[in-house]
Amino acid sequence: MNIQCPLPTKTDEIVKLGHGSGGEMTQRLLKNYIQPLFNNSWVSQAHDSATLPWDADRLVFTTDSFVITPLFFPGGNIGELAVYGTVNDLAMGGAEAKFLSCGLILEEGLPLAILERVLISMAEAASKTGVKLVTGDTKVVERGKGDGIYINTSGVGVLESNQSIDPSRIRSGDLILLSGDIGRHGISIMASREGLEFESSLASDCAPLNGAVSKLLRAGVEIHCLRDLTRGGLATALVELAESSNRSFVLEESSIPISEAVQGACEILGLDPLYVANEGRFVAIIPESASELAIATLRETDVGTSCEIIGRVEGEGYAQVILRNSLGCDRLLQRLPGEQLPRIC
Amino acid sequence: MKFLDEYRQSDNIRKIATEIRKVTTKPWTLMEVCGGQTHAIVKNRLDQLLPKELELVHGPGCPVCVTPLEMVDRAIAIASIPEVIFCSFGDMLRVPGSESDLLAVKARGGDVRIVYSPLQAVQIAEQNPSREVVFFAVGFETTAAANAIAASQALHKALDNFSMLVSQFLVTPAIDSICSSPESRVQAFLAAGHVCSITGYERYLPLVQRHHIPIVVTGFEPLDILEGILMCISQLEQGAYRVQNQYLRAVEQAGNRQAQELIRRVFKVSAQQWRGVGWIPQSGLVFNDAFAALDAKSKFDLIRISTAECHQCISGEIMLGQKKPKDCPHFGKGCRPEQPLGAPMVSSEGACSAYYRYSQQEKPREHPVSVAHKNG
Numbered sequence: 072m073n074i075q076c077p078l079p080t081k082t083d084e085i086v087k088l089g090h091g092s093g094g095e096m097t098q099r100l101l102k103n104y105i106q107p108l109f110n111n112s113w114v115s116q117a118h119d120s121a122t123l124p125w126d127a128d129r130l131v132f133t134t135d136s137f138v139i140t141p142l143f144f145p146g147g148n149i150g151e152l153a154v155y156g157t158v159n160d161l162a163m164g165g166a167e168a169k170f171l172s173c174g175l176i177l178e179e180g181l182p183l184a185i186l187e188r189v190l191i192s193m194a195e196a197a198s199k200t201g202v203k204l205v206t207g208d209t210k211v212v213e214r215g216k217g218d219g220i221y222i223n224t225s226g227v228g229v230l231e232s233n234q235s236i237d238p239s240r241i242r243s244g245d246l247i248l249l250s251g252d253i254g255r256h257g258i259s260i261m262a263s264r265e266g267l268e269f270e271s272s273l274a275s276d277c278a279p280l281n282g283a284v285s286k287l288l289r290a291g292v293e294i295h296c297l298r299d300l301t302r303g304g305l306a307t308a309l310v311e312l313a314e315s316s317n318r319s320f321v322l323e324e325s326s327i328p329i330s331e332a333v334q335g336a337c338e339i340l341g342l343d344p345l346y347v348a349n350e351g352r353f354v355a356i357i358p359e360s361a362s363e364l365a366i367a368t369l370r371e372t373d374v375g376t377s378c379e380i381i382g383r384v385e386g387e388g389y390a391q392v393i394l395r396n397s398l399g400c401d402r403l404l405q406r407l408p409g410e411q412l413p414r415i416c
Numbered sequence: 417m418k419f420l421d422e423y424r425q426s427d428n429i430r431k432i433a434t435e436i437r438k439v440t441t442k443p444w445t446l447m448e449v450c451g452g453q454t455h456a457i458v459k460n461r462l463d464q465l466l467p468k469e470l471e472l473v474h475g476p477g478c479p480v481c482v483t484p485l486e487m488v489d490r491a492i493a494i495a496s497i498p499e500v501i502f503c504s505f506g507d508m509l510r511v512p513g514s515e516s517d518l519l520a521v522k523a524r525g526g527d528v529r530i531v532y533s534p535l536q537a538v539q540i541a542e543q544n545p546s547r548e549v550v551f552f553a554v555g556f557e558t559t560a561a562a563n564a565i566a567a568s569q570a571l572h573k574a575l576d577n578f579s580m581l582v583s584q585f586l587v588t589p590a591i592d593s594i595c596s597s598p599e600s601r602v603q604a605f606l607a608a609g610h611v612c613s614i615t616g617y618e619r620y621l622p623l624v625q626r627h628h629i630p631i632v633v634t635g636f637e638p639l640d641i642l643e644g645i646l647m648c649i650s651q652l653e654q655g656a657y658r659v660q661n662q663y664l665r666a667v668e669q670a671g672n673r674q675a676q677e678l679i680r681r682v683f684k685v686s687a688q689q690w691r692g693v694g695w696i697p698q699s700g701l702v703f704n705d706a707f708a709a710l711d712a713k714s715k716f717d718l719i720r721i722s723t724a725e726c727h728q729c730i731s732g733e734i735m736l737g738q739k740k741p742k743d744c745p746h747f748g749k750g751c752r753p754e755q756p757l758g759a760p761m762v763s764s765e766g767a768c769s770a771y772y773r774y775s776q777q778e779k780p781r782e783h784p785v786s787v788a789h790k791n792g
Contacts, residue, residue: 265532331417338420340532341764397426398638400461403776408753409519412506412530412764 086181091211108194113205121205127229131166134225145259146274150192153222155279158200162281163297165236166228173207178217200279232288238315240295245384246362248355251377252328253305257348258336273332278351283372290368296356306345306404314390322382324396342411423637432642433465443469444652445601447737450608451478451765452636458770460638473737476590477608479555480507480763482690483583486723488513491552494716495521495528503537504552506530510762514723534566541578550712553580557614561675564682567707579712584701587611588619593696595627602737604648606634609663616671620659628657635663692732729758741771
């Protein structure tokens, strides 16, 4: 008796448990879907691991996992998010991303056409950021036990300059430079997840940040610290940096750029835009002497056209973030206890 | 942003604050009734602009906070039933019941869904005819109208798998009860503008006469609140007591008659239990007989649920303006947002949450603050 598993050949086919078996179906998935898109000499080695060249003094290594509903949202999808997220984490250490791994956890029943769209998007994002997807893994979980696709990417990069970019270099008197307006990603995800419609179109800010960081470094801007704003938004990122550097940060509320669409949605839903997620924004902590060059350089990049100095690092010894409003009144920003929940009225 | 920016404009706010300082000659205690107003005051640190003689205390105007523990326990019990889809506004999910909260029910596998309108819950019931869909109808008069529409739709569509766990409160009887209390220190009220946009403010006229106390219908933006305060103080300084409407752009004396009619068609007035406060006559809404089939309380056998309030939480005294969050020995210690003793610490309109989030004292800094840097 010759039992043949149905192999994915048509676009209307779906992910089946067999695709994670390590057998013929897995091979077909790799050959038909993954290898053609992640095409480079490391992937074609078809080995358990990729052997990489290393000529840098210091390697930078990071990992991130991506679980998002919906998989496609205005301004992006889980695939490009998974590439940009890890590339951005490396960029925040001043490193240029070189190689990425890609761990896929697929849910049984996922249309292969959707998987293909995500993979194409990953390949495009990799090409845009100059990173190579060199190794990976695919597992399939039973229907109902996943959200379509989960992706983990780990990445290695090499430091782009001799500057050490980390929170310990933050000094009193430094300025806080925000790369652009905040809250677009979180609000557009919430809107598409819940079917909320707003008058103006709103798209995620999902974007690679490595180009902007490279440009700053190449221009010779002195950078003390970088941090991308993801879950928890601007407020959480700055609270973390204030704690790591044990310093007071003072922000001017009126200088923080927020689009009308995000502001309006936050007003309706009772959310604080300072805590809403971003996927293409970062803060740079820089000495005051570097600020003019930093602003001029960043404004020439795609992601930094609306960058602003939003505050200053004050005294040492107290880790706190103070938000000063237009009335000159101060309040402290803190971590949220959990996720923000929309209110009753 | 139109209708917002003009009420947040700092020059105008400063002007009114100066005016308040000018007219204030004696100490006065004002209550902002709505938790949304408390948040606006503390978030914008308007308290820093006001004269020392003026004390602002919070009122009972946070529907999440005043929902009795027993009702939260009922919600948790219903949400834990496997065939139920339990729909709620986001605020209620973190509110502690006696042993758990709705977020924990969700984490354990309960189908708890955040909705933005009760009509979404009706839609979910239509889409899931084999499941029981329950909406947690919590709120003041502001949400009662939307809840009434949802109930009418469900009845019209003959959805026998839809019901509502009703915890509806009426504001005026609560203000009356505070005025009548011998312990009350409140000398004037900033009434909640949103509620008045539905109810109007005719009901406040007899209260003002009976208790000789000014009531000013007030909005939620910084300028609204300061204008409301100025109107209250001006009356107090002159020995006057009138109902005034600061929130002219949203509130008319008669209110929204269509919404009132909708509410009357679906609900009837009854006694209501307020968390930490107790029973207040004529201060709640329950389904009238035509809608009784939609009442989740009778649909699900919950008679056995009867919970005593948590004695450590002083939410009652806080919501009656007798104490402030920082007067509570547990504030910021045993009671924190991630581990609350009572709803005011987790509701987006809760007074304790406002104080915890926005009014923590900053520590001294080495250098004087100056962030006057101008971008290029």
